[in-house]
Amino acid sequence: MAEALAPQFEHYEPSFVPSAALAMAVHLLLAAILVFGVRWQWRPLESVMVELWEPSPPVAEAPRIEPPAEPRPAPKPEPVVEPPKPDIAVTAPPPKAVVKPKPEPRPEPRPAALPREDVQKRLREELAREQQAMSTAREKQDFKARLEGEQAAAAKKSMDIYAGRIRGKIRGNIVTPPDVKGNPEAIFDVIQLPTGEVLSVKLRKSSGHRAYDEAVERAILKSSPLPRPDKPELFMRTLELRFRPLDP
Amino acid sequence: MTVTQDLEIWTLVVNASIVVKLVMALLLAVSFMSWLFIFSKLFAIRRARAQTETFEREFWSGNDLNSLYQGAVNNRHTIGSQERIFEAGFREFAKLRSQRGTDVTTMVDGARRAMRATYQREMDHLERHLAFLASTGSVSPYVGLFGTVWGIMHAFRGLANVQQATLAQVAPGIAEALVATAIGLFAAIPAVVAYNRYSHDIDRLAIRFESFMEEFSNILQRQAGR
Structure with missing residues (x-):
């Protein structure tokens, strides 16, 4: 008679619903922190290049x-x-x-x-x-x-x-090619926009070394936008640039 | 791979590859479960401690054992673990005493065995879900790491197809992959803390139960000798 009472497995768990609500709240809090708290990148920042002269x-x-x-x-x-x-x-x-x-x-x-x-x-x-x-x-x-x-x-x-x-x-x-002999001069005509953007690069006088000419041309294109003058009146749309491999 | 310009958390999750998404979903579910158990265990342990304290006060206040037993039997659905142990031991003791010809040692041993059985059952109940917290704490960082590694692999594979590799092409992929690790850690850290805390609390409760069992056995032995 007493044996029927012996095993007691039923355990009263009143805490399930509040626990679920609290767990939900914790996750919502985390989501809110992630979405509003962390400053995610909205637009890419422009890179700033500084040159010292x-x-x-x-x-x-x-x-x-x-x-x-x-x-x-x-x-x-x-x-x-x-x-x-x-x-x-x-x-x-x-x-x-x-x-x-x-x-x-x-x-x-x-x-x-x-x-x-x-x-x-x-x-x-x-x-x-x-x-x-x-x-x-x-x-x-x-x-x-x-x-x-x-x-x-x-x-x-x-x-x-x-x-x-x-x-x-x-x-x-400029990445000077290793096999340049002497100090030949290459002259380039560069057309630039008022912003310094290089519009076109034309070889006026070759240095006689094709790889060097190309290296300089690449360097000019890579340097776009070119630095701008301190005074706007100094700006020239067309520039004549001379380069020698052994220039300092 | 699309290069997303704005790195919002939602775009990151949506643009992740299917494996990473699955990992994130799994980790979110595990995290929810672990928090659910953290809270329910917190309430359960707090309740067990309060009930134990109430019963100990009642027990040592010098009340009659029979009336204590009657009270325990009447409220058997709301009583705490220690009261259940008491109830089981006292019932066995009373049963053995009602049989003629049993000596004191047999009575006390029987009561002790009954108490031990109830104690085991109660401990099992108290420790339920703790194993889940433990495995969440130890495994979910690895699951998150798996999602991250997979996402980074994905990002770098996309990078292999382009001529000029920039950081902007890998950054979103890596960021979305790292979200998986973040969720894994978010699930793991509270689980580990809760596991350590709760197992310590349960150990203390177990020590209390065991010492109660010893003391109650002594009381029963004294009663049987009379």
């Missing part, structure tokens, strides 16, 4: 010299250029006056001589004045030329830097 510090100085140089020549050349013209205009009529008396030497030869002396005097004065004007003009022109030269030098400097950057970038990509 030795002569970059002077670039900052170059434009500083220019601004004072520019305003000064602007007002001066105008008066310089104009005065000579009136001078010529003034000198021009006197010869006419000289010529005019000439056709009528028959009635009175003397009056013709007198005006001639006058004319000579006047001419001499004119000449002196002209020479003076010319010398001042030359001085001013010299000054202007010097200013322009400075300006040009500054421009040339930044141009050189710009060209150097282009060359440097391309040079880094």
Whole structure:
């Protein structure tokens, strides 16, 4: 009678439903963390390439010299250029006056001589004045030329830097073939877009070594986009690039 | 292999190869089961401990053994493991005592055997599903790793067909493959922690039951001698 009670297998498990709900909650939490918590990559980031250049510090100085140089020549050349013209205009009529008396030497030869002396005097004065004007003009022109030269030098400097950057970038990509002999020069005409993107590369003068030409061409294409100048006015659509295998 | 530009978790899962998808589904199911058992075991062990404490307090408060036995028999569906052990031992003891001519040692031994049997049954019940947690903890990282290796193989096979290999072509494949490992680890780590914790708790409960059995045997022996 008591044996019937002996085995007790029924175990009361009230915790199944709450456990299932909690397990579900844990997984939903994990899913939420994965979807909202982790910052997944939405769009590919653009790669940034940084090039370091030795002569970059002077670039900052170059434009500083220019601004004072520019305003000064602007007002001066105008008066310089104009005065000579009136001078010529003034000198021009006197010869006419000289010529005019000439056709009528028959009635009175003397009056013709007198005006001639006058004319000579006047001419001499004119000449002196002209020479003076010319010398001042030359001085001013010299000054202007010097200013322009400075300006040009500054421009040339930044141009050189710009060209150097282009060359440097391309040079880094040239894989010089091992069997190049001597130091032949290859000249390329490169057309670029304002963004520096290389549009076309044309070999103008071969170095005589085909593999080297091709290596340079590949390097130019690989260097696209080319570095851009500091000042947009230095940008040139067509570039003439010269390369030698032994260039530093 | 498609090169996905946005690496969202859902695109990763959807673009995974069928083997990786199966592995992920299996691991998700295993993870759900293991969490289910983690919670149900947590509640069960907590309940067993509370019941044991209540019964021990009742037992050592000096109540009459017969009335304790009657109470246990009446609420047999809600009583805890220790009370069940007590009930089984006392029933066997009472049965043997009612038979004439049994000596004290036989009575106590019989009661002890009955208690041992109930103890084994109760322990078996308490330890149920712990094996599942243990195998989840040890196997699911490997299953996840299998999915990952398979996915990476897939990614590299796609890479072999292209001329210029970039990281962008393998990255999505590897990422989607690694999701499998992530799910495997997510299933394994809580399972291992829960297994260690619960087996420790159950060991302590078992020690409590065993010492109770010894003490109760002593009490029965004293009662039988009277």
